[in-house]
Amino acid sequence: MPTKRDWFGLIASSILYYLTARAGMTLFSFQPANITLIWLPSGIGLVMVLTWGLKAVPFVVLPDFLANFPGLLEGRPWSSAVFHTSISTIADTLAPLLATQLMGRFMKEGVQDAKDLIWFLLYGCAIPVGLSSTLLSLNLLTGHYIESAAVFDFIKMLFFADCLGILLVYQIYIGWPDAKSLVWRPYQxxxxxxxxxAFLLMAGVSTKQWWTYYLILPALVIAAFEINLFYIATLSSLSMLAMILTTAHGLGPFIADDPQEANAEMMAYVISAVLTIFGLSLQNSQLHRTENDKRKAEQEAQHDPMTEILNRRAFMPLLQQSYEHAQAHGSTYSVAILDIDDFKSINDRYGHAAGDMVIKHMASTIQKYCPEQGYAARIGGEEFAILLPNTHAIEAYQRMEQIRIDFMDTLTPCEDGQLVAATVSIGIACYQGQSGANQVLGDADAALYRAKGSGRNQVLCSP
Structure with a gap:
């Protein structure tokens, strides 16, 4: 059953379908009055069926019939207008249904990058729109709305109009998930x-210097590398609609003695421009996804998934860098190793889930007292390490005491409501010209074992 959100989306989309249809018939139409240079409802219908499936069909049929009926009624009997409008509506509804089926079978992931465009043009546009355009033109022919000599021209015009509508709307649709990811600089x-x-469009209209229109495409191409898909698709669609509107009113660079020729030139240019921008935007989006995936993989490879602090793999190179820096500049650093006391007994008594909460509590306590220039890591099951650059043993001891006392005094809340008490033992070593980074770590480990062996819950420094 559709949810309230689905009902709202379906009704809103249905209203938008009707309004764009009527706007197209008002701004971009020629005879019969319901034939337009661009049919945005074709794209809206596809998005509706892709989103809601067969539940969207009534919400496509009703606005399509209401939008087409007045144009087909002019000078005709009601019964004839109802019949031919019904055939027109069936054809308009068939296109998104067929496109959805073809895309679901041959394009299960939808349009992800530029190489998918050719398949989208075939399965989302050419095949379903070619069929619906042929049915629409034959319907107009049998209803004596057009002459037989004009059938091919009408098929071509309807085909381009529907394909344009699909391209303009679909690119905005797939860019919508990224609509909120616009930061300040791209916003500028x-x-x-x-x-x-807007300047290029208005300059062309006001001065009749239509060469300004040809600067729109390179402007969009450059912007496609800076702005995400949703916004560049919106700019592209609005610009192309402006071109179509001026052509429909006898203006623009595509005007010719033969209106059919002018319309064909305009549509060819607009489709080429839209595909160019769409492809570049998809490629740019794919590059950003690849970069984000790479950063995410690097992040996951260097961080402990439970505590989200560094892991041993990331900690050891930092330790080596500190050692080399101390050698080269005569500075120092301290290393602390922390181990939760009697951790096995915590797991045995409270369960492993409680043990995990104690480990997370330990990590958060360490992060609270670890300085900005320091590094904290989980290097074993219940074992942690802290690297403190430019820090002597006395300062390191004071910080570790803060961690020990805070962890001891703060009970760990568990999912079942239990409060678990735990303590930690800590060993510290300071670089004093040791032969290697591992030796400093080994000295801290030795201090930790002395703290464990002499009663736990204490901080000891390496001699």
Missing amino acids: TLVGVGILL
């Missing part, structure tokens, strides 16, 4: 590009 770029595009 977005505003700047928007102003530039």
Whole structure:
């Protein structure tokens, strides 16, 4: 059953379908009055079926019928207008249904990068739209809305109009998940590009210097590398709609003696421009995803998944760097190793889930007292290490005492409501010209075992 959110989405999409259909018939139409240079409802219908499946069909059928009926009624009997409008609506609904089926079978991941565009053009546009355009044109022919000589031209015009609608809407649809990921600098770029595009469009209209329109594509190409898919798709769609609008009103660089030729040139240019921007944006998005995945993998490889602090793999190179820096500059550093006391008995008495909570509590306590220039890591099951650059043993001891006392005095709350008391033993070693980084770590480990052996819950320094 659809949820309230689904109902709201379906109704809102249905209203948008009707409004864009009527707007197209008002701004971009020629005879019959319901034939337009661009049919945005084709893209909205596809998105609706992709999102809600067969539940979206009634919400596509109703606005499509209501939008098409007035144009097909002019000078016709009601019964004839109802029949031919119904056929038109069936054709318009068939396209998104078929596109969804084809994409679901041959493009299970949808459009992820530029190489998927050719398959989207085939399964999402060419096949379903070619079928629906042919049915629509034959319907107009049998209803005597057009002459037989015009059938091929109408198929071509309807095909391009529907494909344009799908391309303009679908690119915004797949970019929507990234709509909130716009930071300040790209936001400035977005505003700047928007102003530039508006200037180029208005300059062409006001001065009739239509060469300004050809600068829109390179502006969008450059912006595609700076702005995410949703916003560049929105700018691209608005710019292309402006081009189509001016052409529909006898303006722009595509005007020719033959209106059909002018429309074909305009549509070819707009489709080429949209595909270019769409492909570049997809490629740019793929590069960003790859970079983010790489950073995430590096982050996961260097951090302990339970505590989210560094792991042993990340800690050891830092220890070596501190050793080399101390040797080269005559400085010092301290290393502390911490081990939770009687951890096995905590697991045995309270369970492993409680043991995990104690480990997380230990990590958070360490982070509380670890200085900004220090490094904390989980290097074993219940064993932790802290690297304190430019820190002598006395200062390191004071910090470790803070950790020991805080951890001892703060009970660990567990999921079942139990409060677990635990203590920690700590060993410290300070670099004093030892032969290697591992020796400093070994000295800290030896101090830890002395602390364990002499009663636990204490901090001892290496001699």
